[in-house]
Amino acid sequence: MMRKHEFLESFDLKGKIAIVLVPTERDAIKLCQGGKFEHFPAPDVLPFEEFPVSFNVRKRRIEVLWKLLKGEKVVVVTTLYSFTRKTISPNDLMSYTLKLRKGAHVEDPIHLLLLMGYERTYIVREGGEYAIRGEIVDLFPPIYKNPVRLDFFENEIEDIRFFDPMTQRTIEKSSEVTILPIREYISENHDADTLPGKYGSNSSLLEYLKDPSVIFVNKEDVFKEYVKIEREMKDILGFKYEEYKRLSSIPLSTFEKLFEKAEEIEYSFETREIYTLPSKKKEKTVPILDIEDIEVGELVVHKDHGIGIFQGIEKVESALGVREYFKIKYEDANLYVPVERLDRIHKYIGDSSEISINKLNDKRWKRTVKRVREDIERRIRELIELYLKRQEVRGLSL
Template sequence: MDLSREIDKVLIVSIIPYFLERENFWFEKNLKKILDARKTQIFWQENTLFLEKNLKISLYFLLRKLDEMGYEKVWQVSQIGEFSQRGGIVDVFPINLNFAVRIEFLGNKIENIFRLPIEIEDEKKEKEILKKRLKSQKIFSDLKGLKPGDYIVHLDHGIGIYNGQETINKEQYYVLEYAQGDKLYVPFGLERKLSRYIGFSEPKISRLGTLTWIKTKKKVKEEAEKFAKELLKIYAKREIVTRPPYLRSEMVKYLKETFPFEETPDQEKAIQDIEKDLEKERPMDRLICGDVGFGKTEVALRAMVRVVESGYQAAMLCPTTILANQHYQNFKKRLKNLPIEFGILTRIQTKKEQKEIIEKLKEGKIDILVGTHRILSKDVEFKRLGLLVIDDEHKFGVRQKEKLKKLRAQLDVLSLSATPIPRTLYLSLSGLREISLIQTPPPGRLPIKTFIFPFSEKIVKEAIEKEMKRGGQVYYLHNRIENINSVKNFLEGLLPNVKFGIAHGRLNEKELVKVMENFQNKKIDVLIATTIIEAGLDLPNVNTLIVADSTKLGLSQAYQIRGRIGRSNVRAFAYFLYPQRLTPLAKERLKALKEAEELGSGYKIALKDLELRGAGNILGKEQSGNINKVGLNLYCQMLAEAIEKLKTK
């Protein structure tokens, strides 16, 4: 170490708003007052450290104190508010200095203090970033409802198991257990260092006192920064592209007046968000997240109509033919009195029909096109495409996503997702991607009455008859294609006057669409189906669901399938049936399902699972692996910081 950089003493202050508001020269100017205050006042004793050569102090005490003062342990110090340790050497970058320092120990005594060649150019900017980090740590460290046995992440020590709270010498601590039975006591007031672990699989418990966690965190942080760069690149490209603002629309006014339901506050907010986007001079890229049946399609339809009235074309891309067909039928009904030309393009149209549609598109004779990924084929050309609506983007393949990425830079894009996303992810992306959340159910929507019974013919018969009496329809979920026909025979024997149909993934697309159309047009009373019904169908007349063996479903899947009914203001009934003999795993699932009935803790587990899926969908496969390594909350915090850092550069 360069001895010319040697210094005798150093003041280190806590990372708290009171100190972040002050410039570094304030600490120099008031050093004597601070040292005097340290002798008598608890605030200054707890929130400052004064180190000098030959001071007797244990290395362990210094590390714990830096931790308590809010400093983050890293592999290598590079910015204010960080510290690292290798053997008897501690590097720290105090928030009250423009440079980092190295403290060398010999036993329990400070042997040397050096100034490191790591400096900051813009003190104000660095402190702003730290303030934001403090704020985000509060958001991401939500410990509400944490129970002993839950996984928890400590920013500096890694993933452990929460073991409750303990009082030691009148001080309260969170107790965390790590590998090999090691325990860590975290004082109350340091919650910002803790976050609940949410991941796709069981995490590996960290070992205290090793560098593994620091290395993992460093790697994930680098990945988050790389990902943030990619996002910003797309964002920057869009910033360059300009287009004339879309006109205010008379047709949209008509749609508002003829909407058969009352708009929810969230729906209104999403519509306003899109209107503002379309009035800007740069293309929109907005994501709308909302539960099934909460009105995302209406929001998208109004955007499409506004674009059409401004002289452009709009397209809606759907992951399945069934869904494309359903949107097409619904749009036609909804817009029948408006001068708008429609088209549908999927693989089940004949070659001749497809050719006709493509020609009309080229000539601008079709205003709104609904279709599957067939829309993205080379032979499909629009005369003047303005808006692309993507329904459930995560269900498309890699090649299609690449194509969408290219389109994104020049088009207005509106993505719809029925999978909720975690609030933490929403907040970390909110500085970058426009997101609207539709979380309020439509008025008059009644909760679904859920029953959990052992399987019996009597229950099946009564449930179907009850629905038939009120003129409704039924989903009967049987998830094994091999014997689905014998289930149909059994049900026909039980209820000879009821019309049954079958839907599963091995039917060819034409047959499947035909079955779904017949069901939609009430030519079928009971649809016997596999989990294919999970994919976004909106049939308000279907208000009874019977699941023949609910032990085969995961909790979030059961929750999503249950969301297929109760789409109107009619009371819906869900019957989750189970076999008489149960395996331990099946018993567990059933117990969770029973809790989910009340929309209580089980519902929250299902929601967590779904939100995790939502996070994976938005961030992609690679980032999902990183989420697993450090937990969703810490990953989102890292991503938010990376985005903030890049944007302030």
């Protein structure tokens, strides 16, 4: 059987720019182990998650973008998810790249380094760091193997040299150095590392490419993995799918926030006996849904049980103590949901005149959810293929 790297080598990619789309990051890493291809990794955090993207990921992404911006003929291996994520635009990357030479005047270099995402330390040892000692500025740009030392006299660069981060001793002198930003969103507030999903433009990797060849490795799996990640992202963040047609009497928008992976503790009973289902996930302390937005008698939708009628808030005493529950009436029983679990419940927003409520564990509801999921996956596939066609890229599939 032909291996993936052998399959790629069968294409005449010499002197060409090519994008190789693989199902997962693991596939991309394996394919790039020989050093012949460039890995363009996905950001390792979710959009708007309050953690910075790791430096190694930022470094690799910026390196690839820089090579493409310079017009280098490279083969980039990535996932469809990473391929379609927002990133810094080619114009912004060029604008925030500094090419410094001996004798150049630099106004407020510290502000520039902060703006570009560098972090101040006492001694520079890792990528993305900078340090100041008098009129000497040390920094570690992403495209170099070693950090660089700039020796200033007032605002003029007198000397440029690379140094060993461990010994801090000079390795070699240079007449110029290129300093790239190490993040993909530039903010005057210097806080963009906590907003990896927010960018100043809607640019993607595609905007760095001129007439690329696009090669799919296991095309079916590429799309499946993309749909899986997109769905998980929307589940976690509460994002909404838009402009989907109704598949049944229940609007798609009702389902969007309900596709979650974990089962959680629920309390369901017709009498005062409480049945506890095992939880796979730690309880959340802050409910997502605002109780005041729901009135008694209104229809609500539960992720597992479907459409029911909100009956109000009740206090129930059990072995766990007295707790408040969100009471939902179904056709054959009542469902009591702890207030900590309200992220699993959503207000029904469709036409309620012809809607009948479900039974608990209703098979009709499960079939409807499955049908909607399949339709969403199909629509996402269509959008992706349309996206690629509009960009006039040439697709080759395995």
